[in-house]
Amino acid sequence: VKRISIPQIRNRKGAEPLVCLTAYTTQMARRLDPHVDLLLVGDSLGMVVYGFDSTLPVTLDMMIAHGAAVMRGAEHACVIVDLPFGSYQESPEQAFRSAARIMAETGASGVKLEGGAEMAETVRFLTQRCIPVCGHVGLMPQAVNVAGGFKATGRSEEEARQVMRDAQAVAEAGAFAVVLEGTLEPVAAEITAALPVPTIGIGASAACDGQILVSEDVFGLFSDFTPRFVKRYADLGGQISQAAEAYAQDVRARRFPGREHCFLPKGASRTGS
Ligand code: KIV
Ligand code: NA
Numbered sequence: 001v002k003r004i005s006i007p008q009i010r011n012r013k014g015a016e017p018l019v020c021l022t023a024y025t026t027q028m029a030r031r032l033d034p035h036v037d038l039l040l041v042g043d044s045l046g047m048v049v050y051g052f053d054s055t056l057p058v059t060l061d062m063m064i065a066h067g068a069a070v071m072r073g074a075e076h077a078c079v080i081v082d083l084p085f086g087s088y089q090e091s092p093e094q095a096f097r098s099a100a101r102i103m104a105e106t107g108a109s110g111v112k113l114e115g116g117a118e119m120a121e122t123v124r125f126l127t128q129r130c131i132p133v134c135g136h137v138g139l140m141p142q143a144v145n146v147a148g149g150f151k152a153t154g155r156s157e158e159e160a161r162q163v164m165r166d167a168q169a170v171a172e173a174g175a176f177a178v179v180l181e182g183t184l185e186p187v188a189a190e191i192t193a194a195l196p197v198p199t200i201g202i203g204a205s206a207a208c209d210g211q212i213l214v215s216e217d218v219f220g221l222f223s224d225f226t227p228r229f230v231k232r233y234a235d236l237g238g239q240i241s242q243a244a245e246a247y248a249q250d251v252r253a254r255r256f257p258g259r260e261h262c263f264l265p266k267g268a269s270r271t272g273s
Contacts, residue, residue, distance in 0.1 A: 001075045001076045002076075003074075003075065003076060003078065004038070004076065004078040005078065005109065006078065006109055006132040006176050007176075009078055009176060009198065010176045010177065010198065012037070012209065013195075013196065013197055013198045013209055014209065015209075017209065017210050017211065018037050018038060018177075018200055018209055018210025018211070019035065019036045019210065019211065020036060020037060020038040020040060020210055020211065021039060021040070021212065021213060021215045021218065022041070022042040022044060022212070022213070022214045022215050022216075023039045023041060023070045023073070023074070023215060024041060024045045024066045024069070024070065025066070025069050025070065025073070026069045027073060028070075028215060029069070029070040029071075029073030029077075029079075030073035030074070032074075032077070032215065033074040033075060033076050033077050034076060036077050037078065037210070038077055038078045038079075038080060038200075038210075038212075039070060039077045039078070039079050039080070040079075040080050040081075040082065040112065041063065041067045041070050041079065041080070041081040041082060041106075041108070042082050042112075043063065043082040043083075043084045043085070043142070044141070044214050045058065045062070045066055046058035046062075046084075047222075047224070048214060048222050049066075054141065054144050055084070055085060055141045055142055055144075056085045056142065056144070056145075058084040059084060059087075060083075060084055060087045060098050060101065060102075062084070063081055063082060063083070063084050063102065064081075064101060064106055066081075067081040067102060067105075067106030067108050068105060068107070071106050071107045071108060078109050078110075079106075079107075079108045079109055080109065080110050080111065080112050081102045081108045081110075081111055082113075083102070083111050085142045088113050088122060089119075091122075092122045092124075092125035092126070093125075095125065095126060096125060096126060096129060096131070099111045099126055099131045099133075100131065103131060109132060110131065110132030110133060110134060110176065111126070111132070111133055111134070112133070112135070112136055112179065113134075113135070113136065114137075114140040114141070114142045114143065115135075115136070115137070115140065115166075116135075116137050116162070116163075116165065116169055116170060117165055117166055119135075120169040120172065120173040121173070123170050123173035123174055124173040124174055127176075128174070132176050133170075133174065133175050133176065134175060134176060134177045134179060134200075135167070135170030135171065135175035135177070135178035135179065136178070136179040136181065137163055137167050137170065137178060137179070137180060137181075138152075138153045138154070138163050138166075138179075138180050138182050138183040138204065139151065139152060139153055139181040139182030139183070139203070141181075150182070151182065152182040152183065152184065152203065153182055153184075153187075154183045154184035154186075154187035155184060160184070160186075160187045160190075163180075163183055163187055163191065164190065164191055164194065167180065167191045167195055167199070168191075168194060168195065171195045171197050175197060176197055177197050177198045177199070177200055177209075177210075178197060178198075178199050179199075179200045179201075179202065179212065180192075180199045180200065180201050180202070180204040181201075181202045181203055181204060182202070182203040182204065182227075183201075183203070183205075184205075185205035185207060188201060188205045188207045188208055189205065189207035192207050192208055192209060202229060203229030204229075213229075213230060213231075214230075217230040217232070218230070218233050219232075219233065219234045219236045219237075220232050220234050220235035220236050220237045220238060221236050221237050221240075222237075259271070
């Protein structure tokens with residue numbers, strides 16, 4: 001199997017929608033890999049896997065560990081890893097050092113970073129030095145403290161212009177795609193029409209060139225809160241609860257383990273008692 005490349009992702013602009021999901025582990029990556037074009041190792045893992053109430057405590061070492069795990073489970077999808085808060089905002093040089101570690105230690109095809117015009121120089125610095133960058137504008141979870149919460153953007157004329165400016169700035173700086181999060185439909189449509197590279201929407205309408213969601217939201221494995229843009233395709237969390245309850249009942253009633261689960265002496269019967 002040949003892995004989908006960054007140029008192939010970029011060339012999907014205006015063509016078939018890009019199918020993207022997050023993954024943090026080898027097993028999840030293995031399940032999703034045949035069905036998606038791109039797997040994002042998102043810093044959302046801070047909230048989904050580690051139970052933090054924002055993505056800010058996520059470290060570069062965490063992203064590298066999970067990025068490498070996902071790469072061990074994915075052979076077809078293009079794998080991108082988020083640069084976590086504090087690992088890239090200081091300078092293009094700091095961003096390069098962090099991104100180079102991700103590339104070298106995970107084998108992923110590129111990185112994603114949050115930010116608009118103020119990050120354009122950094123996006124250019126990385127892309128000119130062999131590190132593909134995916135942009136991320138609109139609702140930026142790492143900016144939760146300046147934004148005062150996780151809120152959709154593009155409601156006012158001024159906000160709409162700001163998101164457009166940000167998307168154009170990172171695309172012009174060389175981003176191969178731009179994630180558009182929590183952005184009103186008409187704004188997302190206008191940005192998608194204006195950019196030469198694919199927009200990947202999350203809470204940004206079907207007007208985008210692709211879609212991404214957090215897998216745990218899609219499969220019902222994370223319910224601390226569910227944003228309105230999530231569509232739940234399964235209730236695996238509910239199934240886990242039921243399975244745990246059944247296991248507990250079996251152990252308490254000594255129904256588990258059965259003879260079929262036991263190492264028995266030679267000649268002993270598995271069916272007899
Ligand atoms: O961290 C993440 O999962 C993300 C996306 C959902 C785009 O950045
Ligand atoms: Na992220």
